[in-house]
Amino acid sequence: MSTLQNTTSSSIIFLLTGVPGLEAFHTWISIPFCFLYITALSGNSLILFAIVTQPSxxxxxxxxxxxxxxxxxGLSISTLVTMLGIFWFDAREISFNACLSQMFFIQLFTVMESSVLLAMAFDRFVAISSPLRYASILTDLKIVQIGVAIITRGTLIQTPLVLLLKRLSFCRSHVLHHSYCFHPDMMKLSCTDTRINSAVGLTALITTAGVDSIFIIFSYFLIIKTVLSIASPEERKKAFSTCVSHIGAVAIFYIPLVSLSFVHRFGKQAPPYVHTLIANAYLLIPPVLNPIIYSVKTKQIRRAVLKVLQPSAAKE
Structure with a gap:
């Protein structure tokens, strides 16, 4: 029993996995991944910089x-080193504590993104249903409080998952099935009872993405009800157009997340590349596409980005 307990120490080394069966082509596979990371990091940094620097x-x-x-x-940076390390240098080894840290931050930012999408749905509901009270409801102080609540919520939900993993023994294979550390993946390698871990992990998923998605749907039910009560077709179209970007962001976040959860729990017979494809899509698609969606669909963001990139173009 002491031997099993020793396997949970910081001396444990996990082995990450790239694309199963295509190890010889990892260098070539890294090219599109590099492009996606560059797009995600530059796009989100640009939008963040534009919002901070543009008073409008x-x-x-x-x-x-x-x-x-x-x-x-945060999601992009959390996986950047391990994923490109595998493709470029075949650097598959990661210590137990480093793996726990990466898992914590990946899932923390995932919960935070779900919470932010819910907050954005509430923002759209207030803007459409109570436009005259919009500024008085969503004050700067209220937004700061929402931000603090989002971080606190994510931390409180993810901390038990880390603590429960630390108590497990790992006496089987230490080979993970992704190029980053993921809670269900780590849990499956344990040789001790993981029913509590599985129950807590499922509860965390339901109380975050599950609850958030229900409230987002409810918010849009109220938004649609409010918009349909507007007499003018032009005003209806304008009201709906302000929600298009957010609906796109919700879709590209929840579809890969739900798909990955289902594959891990019910797709044991699926080919390894299916797990890899969905796992990478879950982390890379939202950071890559969100800046594009908001830049294309939101005129104010598009103008602000142009103003940052080409000050002269913004004046035209």
Whole structure:
């Protein structure tokens, strides 16, 4: 029993996995991944910089967008080193504590992104249903409080997962199935009872993404009800257009997240590359596409980005 307990010490080394069966092509596979990381980091940094430096964007909607860009940057940075390390240098080894830290931050930023998307849905509801009271409801102090609540919520939910993993023994294979540390993946390698870990992990997923998605849907039910009560077709179209970017952000976040959770729990017979594809999409698609969606669909963001990149172009 003492031997099993020793396997939970910091001396444990996990082995990360790139793309199963395509190890010989990792260098070539790294090219699109590099492009995606560059796009995610530069796009979100640019939007964040534009919101901070442009006074015209100092409004609740764009404060929430800056939170979304911050969480996307966090997700990208959390996996950048291990993923590219595997593709470039075949650096698959990662210590137990480093793996726990990476898992914590990946899932922390995931919970934070879900919370931010819910806050943005509330923002759209207030803007459409009570436009005259919008500024008085979503004050700067209220937005700061929401931001603190989002960070606190994520930390409180993810900390038990880390503590429960530390109590496990790992006497089987130490080979993980992704290029980063993921809670269900680490849990499966344990040779001790993981029913508590599984229950807590599922509870965390339901109380975050599950609850948030229900409230987002409810928010849009109220938004649609409010918009349909507007007499003018032009005003209806304008009201709906302010929600398009947020709906896109919700879709590209929740679809890969739900797909990955289902594959881990019910897709044991699926080919390894399916797990790899969905796992990478879960982390890379939202950070890559969110800046593009908001830049294309939101005129104010597009103008602000142009002003940052080309001051002369913004005047045209």
């Amino acid at each position: 964007l100092h409004e609740p909607m764009y404060y929430f967008l800056s939170m979304l860009s911050t969480t996307d940057l």
